[in-house]
Amino acid sequence: MAIAKFERQDGRWGRIRGNWATLLLPINEDDSIDFSRLTDEIDQLIAAGVDGIYSNGTAGEFHNQTEAEFDDIQQLLADRCSAAATPFVVGACQPDPRISLERVRRAAKLKPEAIQVILPDWWPVTGAEATDFLRMAAEAAGSVPMILYQPPHAKRVFAPTELAAILAPVPQIVGIKLGDGESSWYEQARQWLDAWGIYVPGHHLATGVEQGVAVGAFSNVACLSPSGAQRWTALMASDIAQSLEVEKRLRTFLEVHIAPLAKVHGYSNAALDKLLAAIGGWADIGTRLRRPYRWIDPSIVPELREKARAALPEIMP
Numbered sequence: 001m002a003i004a005k006f007e008r009q010d011g012r013w014g015r016i017r018g019n020w021a022t023l024l025l026p027i028n029e030d031d032s033i034d035f036s037r038l039t040d041e042i043d044q045l046i047a048a049g050v051d052g053i054y055s056n057g058t059a060g061e062f063h064n065q066t067e068a069e070f071d072d073i074q075q076l077l078a079d080r081c082s083a084a085a086t087p088f089v090v091g092a093c094q095p096d097p098r099i100s101l102e103r104v105r106r107a108a109k110l111k112p113e114a115i116q117v118i119l120p121d122w123w124p125v126t127g128a129e130a131t132d133f134l135r136m137a138a139e140a141a142g143s144v145p146m147i148l149y150q151p152p153h154a155k156r157v158f159a160p161t162e163l164a165a166i167l168a169p170v171p172q173i174v175g176i177k178l179g180d181g182e183s184s185w186y187e188q189a190r191q192w193l194d195a196w197g198i199y200v201p202g203h204h205l206a207t208g209v210e211q212g213v214a215v216g217a218f219s220n221v222a223c224l225s226p227s228g229a230q231r232w233t234a235l236m237a238s239d240i241a242q243s244l245e246v247e248k249r250l251r252t253f254l255e256v257h258i259a260p261l262a263k264v265h266g267y268s269n270a271a272l273d274k275l276l277a278a279i280g281g282w283a284d285i286g287t288r289l290r291r292p293y294r295w296i297d298p299s300i301v302p303e304l305r306e307k308a309r310a311a312l313p314e315i316m317p
């Protein structure tokens, strides 16, 4: 049965499965990171019982941090999660490969479940260059497994067959976080990517599970509600039909109320994810991003919260 990969316990991706919640940086008016609110946010995520917490995806604004801030964020995540025995993944992502390798080296010392990396992202890499970079990253990571993050907005987005060729020589990469596609993409993913844990966008997770491809999501749904996303993920193992029905309503909510803010008004993905968290209201994060990126006016939150509650009673806190 297709769902088997989601339930398979012997995958190389180990505990990196299910519903993973991102850190979102609470930003003060002077553009500094509010570490006290960040601490509270991590504690809320732990209390929500998510499968794991990760830092420094796009939503974590890895592209707009000093190295000292990077270290402070990862240390805080590692300390809180280790004390609570919550699995965590450190995002060592950086478009500059030299800075990225240094981040990987420092991240490995925190003993995360895995380290997440992107490919060098100024000059687009060839397949061979991608493998070479990942070999260097694997060396820097030592014994810590790695997840490759291939977002749809990366300089080069590789097809499943290309990804398999790039990753096969680097066994330390145990998973791939990517954008999925239509049924032909899923067919290719089943054929070429069975050896890796596949993480699809949060609001596509039920489809990814039903297609026998996804083992989890680094999830935008967890931005909206970490506990709701966790309940929905659990439902996938017991009632995939019902979880697909929830996904349908989720997709409609995002398409109608959230996506136009990017498509029409040009807000970034991180701005949308912070808006989702403000709609969920489970922690004091705020919608503010670090400049120069624009954030969404929080005055639209109350109306969207009502709409989300009406459309998604299973997800909303």
Ligand SMILES: N[C@@H](CC=O)C(=O)O
Residues within 6 Å of the ligand: 022, 056, 057, 058, 059, 060, 151, 218, 219, 220, 221, 223, 273
């Ligand atoms: N693509 C996102 C997923 C969360 O919404 C990220 O990891 O930044």
